[in-house]
Amino acid sequence: MGFSIHWIWFAALLCLHYMGGEVWCDCTDNDMQIEGGHYTLTKNLTIGTMLVYNCPEGYYPYPTLTRLCQLDSRWRPAPKRFLPQRCRLVECPDPNVLENGNVSPPQERYFVRNETTYECYSGYKLRGSAKRTCGFNAKWTGSTPICSRDAGDVCADPGIPAGATRSGNVFDIGDKVKYICNGNLLLVGSKERMCLENGQWTGIEPACYYRHTYDTPMEVSKAFGGSIKDSLTTYEPTDDTQEGRKIRISKDGTLNIYIGVDISESITEEHFKDAKHAVKSLITKISSFAVTPNYDIRFFSSEIFKVVSILDFLDGTDTLSSLKTKMDNFTIDTKNTAGTDLNLVFETFLEQMALIKQRAQDGFKEHRHVIIIFTDGAYNMGGSPSPTVAKIKNMVYMNHTSAGHIQPREDYLDIYVFAIGAEIYDDDLKPLVVGTGGQHYFRMKNEIGHLENTFDNIIDADEVVGLCGLHNATTAGKDKDVAKRKYPWVVFIIVQNGGLRKCLGSLVTPEFILTAAHCFKFDDLPEHVQVEIEDGVYTNKKVKKFTLHPDYNVNAKVNDGVKEFYDYDVALIELEDYVRISYLVRPICIPCTLETSDALRLPRGSKCKDQEDLLLKTHSEKLSFLTKTEPLVAEKIVYAKRGDSRDECISHVLTAQGITTKNPKDAVTDNFLCTGGRTPQRDHIACTGDSGGAVFKDYDYRTIQIALVSWGTKNLCDGGGMVESDATSRDFHLNLFRVVPFLKSILGNEEQEDYAPLKFLD
Numbered sequence: 001m002g003f004s005i006h007w008i009w010f011a012a013l014l015c016l017h018y019m020g021g022e023v024w025c026d027c028t029d030n031d032m033q034i035e036g037g038h039y040t041l042t043k044n045l046t047i048g049t050m051l052v053y054n055c056p057e058g059y060y061p062y063p064t065l066t067r068l069c070q071l072d073s074r075w076r077p078a079p080k081r082f083l084p085q086r087c088r089l090v091e092c093p094d095p096n097v098l099e100n101g102n103v104s105p106p107q108e109r110y111f112v113r114n115e116t117t118y119e120c121y122s123g124y125k126l127r128g129s130a131k132r133t134c135g136f137n138a139k140w141t142g143s144t145p146i147c148s149r150d151a152g153d154v155c156a157d158p159g160i161p162a163g164a165t166r167s168g169n170v171f172d173i174g175d176k177v178k179y180i181c182n183g184n185l186l187l188v189g190s191k192e193r194m195c196l197e198n199g200q201w202t203g204i205e206p207a208c209y210y211r212h213t214y215d216t217p218m219e220v221s222k223a224f225g226g227s228i229k230d231s232l233t234t235y236e237p238t239d240d241t242q243e244g245r246k247i248r249i250s251k252d253g254t255l256n257i258y259i260g261v262d263i264s265e266s267i268t269e270e271h272f273k274d275a276k277h278a279v280k281s282l283i284t285k286i287s288s289f290a291v292t293p294n295y296d297i298r299f300f301s302s303e304i305f306k307v308v309s310i311l312d313f314l315d316g317t318d319t320l321s322s323l324k325t326k327m328d329n330f331t332i333d334t335k336n337t338a339g340t341d342l343n344l345v346f347e348t349f350l351e352q353m354a355l356i357k358q359r360a361q362d363g364f365k366e367h368r369h370v371i372i373i374f375t376d377g378a379y380n381m382g383g384s385p386s387p388t389v390a391k392i393k394n395m396v397y398m399n400h401t402s403a404g405h406i407q408p409r410e411d412y413l414d415i416y417v418f419a420i421g422a423e424i425y426d427d428d429l430k431p432l433v434v435g436t437g438g439q440h441y442f443r444m445k446n447e448i449g450h451l452e453n454t455f456d457n458i459i460d461a462d463e464v465v466g467l468c469g470l471h472n473a474t475t476a477g478k479d480k481d482v483a484k485r486k487y488p489w490v491v492f493i494i495v496q497n498g499g500l501r502k503c504l505g506s507l508v509t510p511e512f513i514l515t516a517a518h519c520f521k522f523d524d525l526p527e528h529v530q531v532e533i534e535d536g537v538y539t540n541k542k543v544k545k546f547t548l549h550p551d552y553n554v555n556a557k558v559n560d561g562v563k564e565f566y567d568y569d570v571a572l573i574e575l576e577d578y579v580r581i582s583y584l585v586r587p588i589c590i591p592c593t594l595e596t597s598d599a600l601r602l603p604r605g606s607k608c609k610d611q612e613d614l615l616l617k618t619h620s621e622k623l624s625f626l627t628k629t630e631p632l633v634a635e636k637i638v639y640a641k642r643g644d645s646r647d648e649c650i651s652h653v654l655t656a657q658g659i660t661t662k663n664p665k666d667a668v669t670d671n672f673l674c675t676g677g678r679t680p681q682r683d684h685i686a687c688t689g690d691s692g693g694a695v696f697k698d699y700d701y702r703t704i705q706i707a708l709v710s711w712g713t714k715n716l717c718d719g720g721g722m723v724e725s726d727a728t729s730r731d732f733h734l735n736l737f738r739v740v741p742f743l744k745s746i747l748g749n750e751e752q753e754d755y756a757p758l759k760f761l762d
């Protein structure tokens with residue numbers, strides 16, 4: 001063609017580089033403009049540079065996203081004069097695939113911001129969104145609308161995603177549906193799904209993607225968070241055959257996480273830093289879950305750069321904290337990164353697995369593996385990774401032949417691919433994804449900086465329930481929300497019976513609140529008690545009942561020189577209705593439960609005593625409790641005087657009103673922790689309204705309640721607030737480790753069906 005001849009001739013005039021006697025030429029930037037947008041070059045105009053087109057939001061580069069400067073100094077794909085490069089309006093896949101209903105307005109094509117509404121024919125019921133908008137990322141908002149009527153099938157009609165065609169119209173056990181995407185749209189998700197006995201479809205709903213379709217950070221957080229949390233939650237080994245399928249890492253099992261980050265293209269210092277931050281943020285997030293995985297982390301281009309190897313983890317040479325330092329310290333010579341060998345990173349992981357297997361022997365079958373790869377999928381060395389992935393599967397599946405459709409060991413391997421780059425090679429990447437139960441392939445916009453936020457958000461997903469004490473201590477946002485995220489378990493209690501008494505409490509399960517017994521008087525009834533928790537349903541929760549510790553008796557020692565005796569000052573309030581858990585409302589961890597062991601990363605089989613030894617180690621243990629103040633609460637810091645310092649601490653009780661005994665231990669039994677005074681540090685002191693609140697300690701991302709605020713020698717502050725102790729004032733907090741049988745009798749009660757019991761340790 002005339003055009004390309006002209007092109008060669010023109011390029012020859014610009015030959016600048018002489019290498020080994022040959023003439024190497026740069027590409028030129030003539031006629032490379034894009035109408036409505038701009039372009040960037042990864043390596044100026046030298047051979048191997050990539051030209052990346054950029055368009056404003058709501059537009060995408062057409063006909064091509066990128067061009068590469070070839071050895072012959074030509075761009076590929078070559079620009080075509082009759083098809084000038086321009087920014088085109090984003091389009092969404094055709095929604096006119098709805099069966100048994102109408103889509104309006106009917107259009108040939110649908111563009112960004114176009115709205116559609118969905119209506120079913122009479123006799124059919126709509127599930128999914130009745131209204132959808134075409135988004136900037138070329139996806140419809142909401143969920144697939146489905147018009148169906150009850151035909152007595154076991155599974156519900158799975159619908160047809162926009163842009164797709166489905167075959168299969170019967171939805172009984174064992175029936176399959178298959179999907180293809182129309183035109184040259186790319187199918188992401190399951191192309192085949194089967195109806196299971198439990199009424200669920202296998203796999204995940206497919207979606208049809210254009211080359212300009214991407215997943216927003218929000219979508220990735222949600223889908224990846226939902227998918228990976230199954231790998232990160234531990235389960236007691238049980239016979240798990242119900243529910244069709246199960247992803248379980250048993251508590252005896254080991255989780256190995258392999259992370260590979262492609263740093264070959266456009267590798268600037270900035271990009272590399274972003275990638276490091278993203279991986280670090282992912283690891284930090286994972287560490288707030290119950291399991292403690294081993295990590296293998298590699299950056300790769302034409303070669304492999306090791307951050308940490310999994311064997312060092314298994315040896316105990318590396319730990320989570322040394323890993324974080326290694327990530328921070330990690331640098332590479334960025335000059336030497338021409339070429340990409342995607343297969344090499346999979347081969348490296350396969351080698352590591354083989355070594356683990358050699359060591360673990362039979363135990364290898366309890367190992368679960370999660371591989372996470374960040375790449376654009378463009379490789380020019382090492383060949384396709386598919387054969388290596390097949391070997392990895394074989395190793396983990398242990399050559400189990402899949403009977404029918406479900407591979408018996410498929411829960412033991414997940415490969416996630418985060419496709420990220422200016423141009424994504426989906427055809428090469430999609431077959432590398434392995435795993436069931438949730439999305440594993442993510443197609444992201446070309447900004448690795450987004451990833452950090454994406455991973456930061458995966459845990460905020462409200463559906464990550466059941467993790468006690470999880471909190472978020474970032475100070476960004478409105479004051480009140482900052483406090484709620486940091487102390488999502490704090491509860492305000494008001495008892496109104498004659499007078500008005502205010503206490504604090506802590507949410508310990510979605511149904512129960514822990515507080516002090518002295519907040520109640522003998523004639524109080526549940527209807528006198530108001531519990532304030534803002535979970536988005538009702539702020540004032542109705543109380544079903546409250547139970548005081550059976551040994552609590554304030555008058556027990558009136559004749560022994562203790563006018564008011566607060567031993568066993570603990571009570572549990574049961575709510576009528578459970579609280580909705582979110583990142584703003586979540587239970588605190590309490591002593592001697594299995595969950596708390598997980599939060600503290602104690603090994604399986606550890607005992608209640610191990611938790612106490614870990615949490616109350618020193619003779620001056622730093623603890624916190626809260627006081628009500630604007631906009632919500634403030635944290636008071638105290639030191640529990642234990643061991644040799646305890647006697648001095650509790651001796652001050654003899655100066656308290658109503659105490660005439662000469663023996664401090666008559667009033668302050670071993671069930672109390674003692675704080676206050678001005679040495680070794682100035683402690684805060686409890687005010688009247690602080691009673692019943694949690695005395696707690698933060699451990700990584702988790703908060704553990706150790707005691708509760710009970711009573712003190714002086715009343716230095718009636719109105720509440722952040723008040724410091726004087727030299728002689730002391731507070732006594734009921735140590736929860738001393739009342740575990742009471743907690744267990746209610747919270748761990750397995751002979752009732754009103755709530756899920758907590759599991760207590762010996």
Ligand SMILES: *[C@@H]1O[C@H](CO)[C@@H](O)[C@H](O)[C@H]1NC(C)=O
Nearest residue numbers: 041042043044045046049266
């Ligand atoms: C591109 O050219 C500019 C200006 O000549 C130079 O400063 C820069 O280092 C070059 N970048 C690369 C990646 O070669």
Ligand SMILES: *[C@@H]1O[C@H](CO)[C@@H](O)[C@H](O)[C@H]1NC(C)=O
Nearest residue numbers: 089105110111112113114115
């Ligand atoms: C759909 O979007 C296109 C492009 O913005 C616009 O011209 C058209 O009017 C929209 N159609 C409807 C029904 O809003």
Ligand SMILES: *[C@@H]1O[C@H](CO)[C@@H](O)[C@H](O)[C@H]1NC(C)=O
Nearest residue numbers: 322323325326327328329330
């Ligand atoms: C990381 O770097 C710091 C300072 O540069 C050094 O003190 C430390 O030993 C390094 N840590 C590791 C694990 O290499």
Ligand SMILES: *[C@@H]1O[C@H](CO)[C@@H](O)[C@H](O)[C@H]1NC(C)=O
Nearest residue numbers: 391394395396397398399400
């Ligand atoms: C699986 O099969 C391959 C090839 O058939 C064989 O080399 C390998 O040893 C087998 N692995 C196991 C765990 O049986």
Ligand SMILES: *[C@@H]1O[C@H](CO)[C@@H](O)[C@H](O)[C@H]1NC(C)=O
Nearest residue numbers: 456457459460472474476477
């Ligand atoms: C904490 O919450 C803030 C604000 O909602 C959010 O931006 C941040 O990513 C969260 N951080 C963590 C570690 O969850």
